[in-house]
Amino acid sequence: MGFAAGAEIERLVELLAKLPGLGPRSARRAVLTLVRNREGLMDPLSTALEAVRTKVRPCRICGNLDTDETCAVCRDPRRDPALLCVVEQVADLWALERAGVFRGRYHVLGGVLSALDGIGPDELRIGALVDRAKTQGVGEVILALNATVEGQTTAHYIADRLREAGIRASGLAQGVPVGGELDYLDDGTLAAALGARRALD
Amino acid sequence: MGFAAGAEIERLVELLAKLPGLGPRSARRAVLTLVRNREGLMDPLSTALEAVRTKVRPCRICGNLDTDETCAVCRDPRRDPALLCVVEQVADLWALERAGVFRGRYHVLGGVLSALDGIGPDELRIGALVDRAKTQGVGEVILALNATVEGQTTAHYIADRLREAGIRASGLAQGVPVGGELDYLDDGTLAAALGARRALD
Numbered sequence: 092m093g094f095a096a097g098a099e100i101e102r103l104v105e106l107l108a109k110l111p112g113l114g115p116r117s118a119r120r121a122v123l124t125l126v127r128n129r130e131g132l133m134d135p136l137s138t139a140l141e142a143v144r145t146k147v148r149p150c151r152i153c154g155n156l157d158t159d160e161t162c163a164v165c166r167d168p169r170r171d172p173a174l175l176c177v178v179e180q181v182a183d184l185w186a187l188e189r190a191g192v193f194r195g196r197y198h199v200l201g202g203v204l205s206a207l208d209g210i211g212p213d214e215l216r217i218g219a220l221v222d223r224a225k226t227q228g229v230g231e232v233i234l235a236l237n238a239t240v241e242g243q244t245t246a247h248y249i250a251d252r253l254r255e256a257g258i259r260a261s262g263l264a265q266g267v268p269v270g271g272e273l274d275y276l277d278d279g280t281l282a283a284a285l286g287a288r289r290a291l292d
Numbered sequence: 293m294g295f296a297a298g299a300e301i302e303r304l305v306e307l308l309a310k311l312p313g314l315g316p317r318s319a320r321r322a323v324l325t326l327v328r329n330r331e332g333l334m335d336p337l338s339t340a341l342e343a344v345r346t347k348v349r350p351c352r353i354c355g356n357l358d359t360d361e362t363c364a365v366c367r368d369p370r371r372d373p374a375l376l377c378v379v380e381q382v383a384d385l386w387a388l389e390r391a392g393v394f395r396g397r398y399h400v401l402g403g404v405l406s407a408l409d410g411i412g413p414d415e416l417r418i419g420a421l422v423d424r425a426k427t428q429g430v431g432e433v434i435l436a437l438n439a440t441v442e443g444q445t446t447a448h449y450i451a452d453r454l455r456e457a458g459i460r461a462s463g464l465a466q467g468v469p470v471g472g473e474l475d476y477l478d479d480g481t482l483a484a485a486l487g488a489r490r491a492l493d
């Protein structure tokens with residue numbers, strides 16, 4: 092890059108700029124913020140990054156991230172093992188946990204089926220999901236995949252596989268988001284919300 | 293935060309979210325990107341951050357950042373020591389270096405005068421600037437401060453101090469940025485560009 096900042100800083104800027112949401116400009120600002128606040132930010136960030144780097148790994152059961160071989164959700168005896176929520180990515184699991192609305196356990200696929208990207212069932216953790224559902228007393232699998240074409244294709248594929256194994260699968264309801272204004276929704280969402288309309292009692 | 297990700301990850305998300313340009317959401321995405329790409333991104337980032345943390349410090353002459361006591365610009369014998377460019381922050385120095393348009397040396401103030409924030413001349417590196425200009429054979433000081441009220445107030449204050457010491461000070465020209473469309477410029481810029489109009493020859 093060459094902006095007279097020394098090789099170490101240029102390397103740090105270059106790497107930070109690869110993070111989603113950061114470009115070269117914001118990476119440079121981030122580095123200056125770090126240098127200006129050593130005790131409060133740079134030192135703890137270095138420590139935290141090193142801790143994640145050396146300790147964090149995917150849970151061998153569900154694919155969530157944790158410092159243990161099995162994650163906090165899988166270890167928690169209060170979580171219902173008969174109810175399994177399938178998500179595409181760890182970020183989706185975190186979103187559901189932040190919402191605090193689900194008391195079962197998870198299964199992270201690691202992506203969605205995509206002929207274009209050459210991602211078939213073997214590239215995802217689908218076999219492990221079916222095995223897990225069959226052998227661990229799972230009564231229902233909720234397919235919480237994104238409401239995209241690939242997400243829904245993947246959900247239907249998995250539902251078929253689970254049905255063959257005698258396990259019930261469900262999907263998230265589609266409709267108007269809470270607080271959503273009709274005027275701002277796309278046609279697909281409006282159509283789904285209308286099709287799934289329910290009686291007001 | 294509590295999103296079932298383990299204390300190490302939550303700590304890293306929390307710290308990354310403090311960087312300019314990142315919030316909690318993008319910090320979570322950044323951490324997942326790091327975990328997904330250990331060899332390519334997380335390991336080198338940890339190494340680079342540690343290198344900057346332990347090696348980089350402000351240049352004792354100009355305030356730029358480098359791993360040496362004096363920075364690459366101050367060490368470079370091809371840079372004209374008689375021409376000094378004063379900037380508010382290291383980021384401004386980097387911007388000028390990227391542009392590659394200045395062949396003198398720099399002086400980083402570390403901010404601008406601000407009565408509101410309690411920043412007077414003693415909080416900035418103004419005394420050091422005047423000493424440096426007087427004792428190091430500086431012929432001209434270019435005050436490349438931001439075109440804000442505080443920046444220009446600071447520029448005038450420094451120009452006065454330098455004039456007392458018999459040293460010439462100049463400021464950056466104001467006007468229409470290259471490629472700038474008049475329709476999108478603020479009134480102040482238009483007025484400055486008009487006032488500083490020059491003959492076309």
Ligand SMILES: [Zn+2]
Binds near residue numbers: 150152155162
């Ligand atoms: Zn787990």
Ligand SMILES: [Zn+2]
Binds near residue numbers: 351356362363366
């Ligand atoms: Zn220097």
